[in-house]
Amino acid sequence: MTATSYLNSVRASYDAVAVDYARLVGAGLARRPLDRAVLAAFAESLRGDGGRAVADLGCGPGRMTAHLDELGIRAFGVDLSPAMVAVARRSYPGLRFEVGSMAALDVADGVLGGVLAWYSTVHTPPSELPPLFAEFARVLAPGGQVLVAFEVGDERVRLDHAYGHPVELDVYRTPPDLIASLLAGAGLAETARLIREPVDGEPSPQGFLLARGAPPA
Ligand SMILES: C[S@@+](CC[C@H](N)C(=O)[O-])C[C@H]1O[C@@H](n2cnc3c(N)ncnc32)[C@H](O)[C@@H]1O
DSSP states (O other): OOHHHHHHHHHHHHHHHHHHHHHHHTTGGGGOHHHHHHHHHHHHHHHTTTOOOEEEETOTTSHHHHHHHHTTOOEEEEESOHHHHHHHHHHOTTSEEEEOOTTSOSOOTTOEEEEEEESOSTTSOGGGHHHHHHHHHHHEEEEEEEEEEEEBSSEEEEEEEETTEEEEEEEEEBOHHHHHHHHHHTTOEEEEEEEEOOOTTOSSOEEEEEEEOOOOO
16 A cells, blocks of 8 residues: 555545544543553643643544643644544534644644654554654654554554444554654654553553653753
């Protein structure tokens, strides 16, 4: 698959599932205390970093943007799928959501306090992750922080059905060391990681990796 065709499939698939994804995944965080703990740590360290905005990249229906907002973080969402962005805007009218690709953000250099990529890099082939992480690094202020959530493993899984709809999606389960080294290649040094066992029928262990850019000189 070329870079363009995989993005077209991701966009079309998430456009098809947007409403049902929001309904089925919406309450999932309430049953995942470790995930909430990682997000709380991310939010707490951001609060100490001067209140810069945080981008929730691949925000889907906006549940994580809203969660960051509840944690006192000034967050906005970006997603490839117009239908996902429409759901997010309807669900959280007080927050900002834009259609866009996380590989080419409409954001100036060095302005964000943080970037959250919560299961949104999982459809990107690992070979395509370096330019994406370089884009994260470009928009972050010095010392800015990244949190990536992903499925742990070392395989590509083809989905032809998800959330009650036909889709055409690849999920790349990825070794945490690979995510860490690709982030490091973009100048984002790992600060912590959590690997937890699956819950609620998740198909693999789940990984959470925190990284940060070089601190201000
Ligand atoms: C598994 S969903 C996760 C959504 C949300 N982060 C959540 O946890 O509910 C993956 C989302 O990432 C978006 N996405 C995937 N690749 C993207 C890209 N290159 N740029 C922007 N959004 C992307 C998809 O459209 C989809 O909404």
